[in-house]
Structures are given as structure tokens and as C-alpha cells.
Amino acid sequence: MNYFKDILAVSLSKEIETFTKNELLELIEVPDPKMGDLAFPCFKLAKVFRKAPHMISKELVEKLNFNDEFSSVKAVGPYINVFINNSALLKYFKQEFTDNKILKPLPRLNKNIPIDYSSPNIAKPIAFHHIRSTVIGNAISNLFEFIGYDLKRINYLGDWGTQFGKLSVAFKKWGSEKELDEKGIKHLLEIYVKYHEESKNDKTLDAEARKLFKLTEDGDEEALALWKRFRDISIKEFNRIYDILGVKFTHIEGESRYAPVLNETIELIKSKVHTEISQGALIIPLEEENMPPVLLKKMDGATLYATRDIAAAIDRYERFNFARSLYAVGSQQKLYFQQLKVVLKKMGYDWADKIKHIDFGMVKGMSTRKGNLVFLEDVLNEAIALSKEKILEKGRVPESEIDEVARKVGVGAIIFGDLKSSRINDFEFNWEDLLNFSGYSGPYVQYSYTRVKSIMRKSDIKDYTNADLSLLKEDIEIELVKELLKFPEIIQKAAENDELYFLAKYSYSISKLMANFHRFVHVLKAEPELQKARLFLLSKVADTIQTTLSILGIETVENM
């Protein structure tokens, strides 16, 4: 659509000298389809020319000249409404979608973007609320990869800290090898919970835990072996869930990576910014910035998250020389990330400006009926089971593919559910919505895709490359063409705002139009040439849906 906007703007700029072409381009709107494809409001001109806007629109329309791009250019009150000529539109459509040029990832920029997402704490099963960072980070990564960046997908595990001392103590006291083998991470959670109960009454436990973690930090072989074992078990279980979700990482590391360099990091910080001891803790005061201080070391000398994160930020810059550095982390940590950037900036690192916190709202209303967490895996399994049930009901999917299709659809519903609205909104946990596969949902879009593919499979015509698109005359066909041509704008908007819901909405609106297409237009009954033209269009609908969903991290299926 930008192509036609540009033509309109150029034409307008020939008549209007007080505005540049780009200023005019900014003013052009995409109105209600009934009014036109493009609209130019004359209010801003009215101020400059001191003339009523409806007069200006009327006069302008008479002066404007076009080739054959527009079929109608009319003054409607203060607006100039423009309809695009169908043949020009279809010609442009064919050009852009030949070899799917428009859907291809953008040229490589040779610029790195490390992104930190998912990042669970080890020794605890992944709870449902981890879905947000995992799915948002994965999709943002896909999006930036699409527009040309090289992504470094980092799962920055919470794998260091006194909680491992606690876990070690708990395992020594109540742990069982047999249960660890059988239940894996859930056994670790059990004993961790028990530890917390017991430690309320028995204060010696905490001291013991600190001692054990100190041993780990100092490199004690036995302590380290136990830590490594907890970590390996955790990673194995995490990977199982990432496989279900279809989420990938390029780097699995964790806070432990920075354990050896913490002292030198603190020395480095001390040498570059003013630090002080306050109430026994080592802090960086940020009064000038109107922020609370950043704590580097606790009273007992132990380091904190901030120290590790500063080390990690520097490390990521040194390793990747990043164009941007992203963190998909909840909005609770907004202030913390501002502080982190300020500290890095104070240390003289200009690249701190390239750090961006992709924040998102928290998951609320999670069922606590059992007084414990809702595990992500359970929610996924629930969604997959429901989707399998529906697949069996319909009986369209071959036996051998049922489980795979059920997974893609069930998981698609969960992922889409997370990405369908603005990141910053809190996410309401609600089984009913989560498992509702109709309307504005992943399965709806996937379903739309299968119907299109089904038609393509049933037709004898398999090659549409030389289709004569001028045969496409139905309104709904033209609407679809216009929608498909919006793809680059949607990608751009999503990337500019780090918002995935633009893509989710886009996939939905294509599907919605497709539903209308099915109602008014028949493909297989059409004459061969017309059928070919329609198949060309449908194949592009399918490809656009697939490309859009795949950026969101959702797979398409051929049947459901």
C-alpha cells in the first residue's frame, strides 16, 4: 500500500508547495474501506491557506493528475478519498508476490542482537507465567531475524545463588536418589518446599545452606558436582518443554558464567563510578538520577543480581558487539533496567543506550486452589489434549499425524493467546479463554490455512505462475489482495514497537477475509483460467499466513 500512498503524495506535492512530499505522505490515512483505499484530510491545509477544508479538497481534486493508478479521486467534505484502480493493484500484487519476494526475510545486516528470554531458575519446574518471556522473546527474535539481524538467543538461567545451598542441604536431608530419577525436577521442588517449611523453625538450616553454597563458590568438587547435577536435570526438563513449544535458543548459559569474574567486575565498577558503603552494603548511589541506589554487595559480602548483570552486559557487548541488546523480562523490573543502563552509562559505556528492556505485564488470576504453581507443561498438555479430542471428532487427520497436529494446534492456541494483545497488559490466566479455540485465536488462523491448502490440493492445477490476475473481479478478492500487500508495513510496525500483536491481528484479519471468500467465491468450479488466478491468490494467502505465524513461533498444519 505504501506504493500507492507514495504516488498520491507525489501528486499532491506538485500542487501544494507549503508541505514537503514526506509531510503529505504522513497525512495520508487509510480510512474505512467504504470511503476509499486512501484518504487525504485537508484540515492541516485549511490552517495554512485560511480557507475551509471542504473548499480545499474540492479545488485540489480538480487539479490533481494521475496515470491509471486510481479509479476514483473524489472530494468528500474535507477529505479527498481515493480508490485504487484494480488493474494497477493486481499488477503490483503480481509483481510483489512473484517468488514471494514480499514475504522473504530482509537482506542480512551483519549486525548482532543478543536477546535474553525465558531464563528460568533451575531446580524449579517452569511455571505457567514463564510462558510470557519465553514466547515473547522467541517471537521478537524471529521478527528481528526476519528484518535482517543476527540473533543471539540466550537462555540466561538462574543457576547461581544461595538457593543452591538450600537445595543441597535439602537434598542431603530429605532427598532420594530414586525419586530424583523418577520425578526429576519435581522432586527438587518438593524438597525445596520442605526446606522452607523446616527453616522457619530451624535457623541452623540457613547457616548450613550458606556454608554449602560457599563451598560451591570456592570450587569444592563434591558441592560442585551436586550443583551440576541439579543444573543438568533442570536443563533436560526445560528442553523437553521448549521442544513442545517449538522454542529455540542459541546460547544456554546462566548467572554461574559470571561467578568467577564478580570480584574483578566490582573492582572495575569501583574504578569507574563512585561507590560507597551504606548500612554495611556496597552501593552505587543514584541520587542525581533520582533513583534508588544499586546494590553490588550485601552486608555479608555476597553479590547480588545487579553485579552479575553488569558483568553479563559487558560480556555480551564484548562477545557480540551488539546493535541492540534485548531483555524479555517482566515490567516489574522496569526500574531495575533503568538503573542498570544508568550505571553502565556512568561507567562510560555509550552502548548502554542500545540496551532495551522488552517488558510485559504479569500473569494474574492463576488458580491457586492447591496452593501451588500452575506448571506450564500442564497447561500445554491440557491444550494439546483438547485439540486432540477435536481432531478425533473431525477425523480428517491421518492416524500417524494426530499427535503432531494436536501439539501444533494446542500450543498454537497458547502462544497466540499470549501474543494477541499488547505486551504491557497483564495476562489474565483463565482456562476458558486459554482453551477457547474459536474467534480471535491461533486455531482459527491455522484452520483458515488448512481450508486454503485443502482447495489447493483438490485442484488439478498446480502451477499458477502465469495466472492472469486481471480475472479477479470479486470485491472480496480485491480486499484480500489489499490485505496481503500490507505485510511489509505490519512487519515494520511490529518491529518499531516490539509488539507482536500487530502480527497476530494481521493473521486474523486475513483469515477473516478468507472466511468471506469461501462464502462468495468458489474456486474448483471456476473455469480453468479463473481457477488458476484464484489459486494464485489463495497460495499467497497461505504463504502470508504461514510466514506471519512462523514469526510468532506458531506452526501451520495441513489438516485439522
Add this chain to the structure above:
RNA sequence: GGUUCGGUAGCUCAGCUGGAUAGAGCAACGGCCUUCUAAGCCGUGGGUCGCAGGUUCGAAUCCUGCCCGAAUCACCA
């Protein structure tokens, strides 16, 4: 209390760099399977855009104040 984010239909949300009658989905109700997949389609009802001022040709959108909710504000991450 300070800071930040939010308050639009019963619920979940779009729309917010001011513009033409405020839009979706879910839920409710009523229709549609001899027609390329009914996980679908069509229709109906449902709104003082938190409240009050201001800015202007025009405000859900910008400004101010207030009300309500959430997050956060030094030893968790």
C-alpha cells in the same frame, strides 16, 4: 507518599503522533451443514470511552486536577 503503567460493551482487548456513524473476540440470543474442512458463516442485543475542567473548527485520543487498580521504591531475582 514518590515514580511508572493502566481504567473503552457483562468479560478479554484494539483504536490514543487529535479527524468522517467508537471496533474485534468471548459470553448471551436467533438462524445456516445434499455446496472447495461448521475449530466455520450470517444476524440481534449490549457503550455517560473512570470523573471534572481546559486547549480547538473538532477530544476516547493532547493538557491539568481528582478517583480507582497494578507494579515498583536497599541487601530477592
